[in-house]
Amino acid sequence: MRCVVTGAAGFIGSHLTDALLAKGHSVLGVDDLSTGRLKNLDDARKNKDFSFLEKSVVGLKPADISLGGVDWFFHLAGRADLVPSIVNPREYFEVNVDGTFDALECARALSVKRFIYTASSTCYGVPEVYPTPEAAPCSVRHPYGLTKMMGEELTLHWAQVYKMPALSLRLFNVYGPRSRTTGAYGAVFGVFLKQKLAGKPFTVVGDGKQTRDFTFVSDVADAFVATAASKVSGEIFNIGSGHTYSVSRLVELLGGPVVYVPKRPGEPDSTFADITRIRREVGWNPKISLEEGVGRMLAVIDDWRDAPLWEPNTIAEATRDWFKYLS
Numbered sequence: 568m569r570c571v572v573t574g575a576a577g578f579i580g581s582h583l584t585d586a587l588l589a590k591g592h593s594v595l596g597v598d599d600l601s602t603g604r605l606k607n608l609d610d611a612r613k614n615k616d617f618s619f620l621e622k623s624v625v626g627l628k629p630a631d632i633s634l635g636g637v638d639w640f641f642h643l644a645g646r647a648d649l650v651p652s653i654v655n656p657r658e659y660f661e662v663n664v665d666g667t668f669d670a671l672e673c674a675r676a677l678s679v680k681r682f683i684y685t686a687s688s689t690c691y692g693v694p695e696v697y698p699t700p701e702a703a704p705c706s707v708r709h710p711y712g713l714t715k716m717m718g719e720e721l722t723l724h725w726a727q728v729y730k731m732p733a734l735s736l737r738l739f740n741v742y743g744p745r746s747r748t749t750g751a752y753g754a755v756f757g758v759f760l761k762q763k764l765a766g767k768p769f770t771v772v773g774d775g776k777q778t779r780d781f782t783f784v785s786d787v788a789d790a791f792v793a794t795a796a797s798k799v800s801g802e803i804f805n806i807g808s809g810h811t812y813s814v815s816r817l818v819e820l821l822g823g824p825v826v827y828v829p830k831r832p833g834e835p836d837s838t839f840a841d842i843t844r845i846r847r848e849v850g851w852n853p854k855i856s857l858e859e860g861v862g863r864m865l866a867v868i869d870d871w872r873d874a875p876l877w878e879p880n881t882i883a884e885a886t887r888d889w890f891k892y893l894s
Contacts, residue, residue, distance in 0.1 A: 568592045568680075568795075569634040573624045573670060574644035575611075576603030578746045579685070579738075579787055583641060584611050586788040592616070595634050598644065599623040607745050624666040629676040639795045640674040642667060642722075643685045645715070648753045652711035653888045663714035664721070671725045671733075681795045682733040684722040687715040688780070688805070688838055690737065697811070698841035701737070701803045708833040708893060719803070726801040734794050739807040739840045742860065743784030744867045748874035752885040755779075755814065756864060760871040763823055770882055773830035775815035778837045780807040783855035783863075793851040804849070807840025812857045820861040828879050831886060833893040 570587050574580040575596025580603065587594050593616040596608060600621060611617045622631060624644040645663045646652070652659045667684065674682045691699050692706030707713045719735045726733040742756040752758070759769050790806045818825055845851050855863075877885075 568638035570594045570639045571637050572641045573597045576607050580643040581607035581745055582784045582788040583791050586792055588614050624670050627669050627673045629673055637677045637679050639681045640679045641683045642670045649709050649711045650752055650889055652709055653892055656710040659710050659714045664717045667718035667721050675729055682731055683795055684735045686719040686735045686737040688737050688739040690716045693835045697837055698839040700841040701805055732800040735803045736806050739780040739782050739838055741782050741784055741787050748871055758877050760868050761874040761876050765876050768824040768826040769818050770828050771814055771825050772828055776813055778811040778813045780811050780838045780840050781857055782808040783860040786853040786855055790851050793849050797849045799848050804845040805840040805842050807842050808853050811837055811839035828882055831889055
């Protein structure tokens with residue numbers, strides 16, 4: 568297949584690009600490199616079936632696409648991280664909403680055979696049901712979750728009105744090599760790995776008993792490929808590990824001392840995807856356990872040597888607006 572991957576130089580996008588190339592597909596990676604890194608595409612750039620376009624998804628046009636037609640269009644470009652979205656909601660709206668609109672219109676003009684949108688499990692807010700099914704009500708708590716949900720609604724609307732063969736994948740707590748190492752306070756794995764390298768205690772939020780559906784990035788990439796190859800359209804699929812793990816268990820696997828920081832308002836005590844639907848309709852199943860995934864992360868821990876070091880005082884400063892607006 569001829570594939571477009573927006574956000575190809577990002578964490579998940581680069582792994583998806585590698586997975587597609589490994590299966591013999593051709594890929595045009597689109598990324599403005601505002602958060603993505605060309606280094607993530609080192610292997611892909613050695614492949615004759617890969618090409619790269621340095622461009623924002625905002626304003627993307629069919630004339631920008633040089634594949635001579637597109638079969639699968641994967642839209643991963645967007646602004647991530649919860650805390651910065653509270654500080655700068657305009658940027659999140661422009662990239663995550665306007666950018667998704669432009670991606671959809673570009674894909675529609677190209678008559679793609681499949682459009683896959685990257686949604687977020689943050690749309691569920693604090694769920695009432697665990698594991699959480701796709702039918703659970705959405706209750707977003709921050710601009711990041713809102714803009715990702717709006718992008719999903721656009722995608723499903725285009726599937727309904729324009730008969731675009733589109734799907735939305737709600738991702739749960741993705742981790743793995745190449746996850747972002749710079750910028751704002753964000754995902755727990757990057758924070759913990761840098762703290763371990765620096766010999767500092769892990770900053771555990773609350774009491775550490777909260778659980779997360781940590782899902783390894785190679786499983787997520789496989790889910791994108793499997794759903795693109797399916798005949799399902801106009802659906803939402805949860806993408807999770809099939810389990811939920813406590814932050815204390817993660818700390819135990821990483822090994823090191825702990826210091827506790829205040830629990831943030833509006834965060835769920837658990838994230839846990841019900842993946843029955845994608846197992847039934849697509850036949851996808853996650854493969855990587857937390858124990859195996861953590862082992863793979865520790866094997867490349869030096870990748871986080873230049874990452875910012877977060878400590879209780881800097882975390883408090885970075886999350887000040889979170890407590891201000893969401894308490």
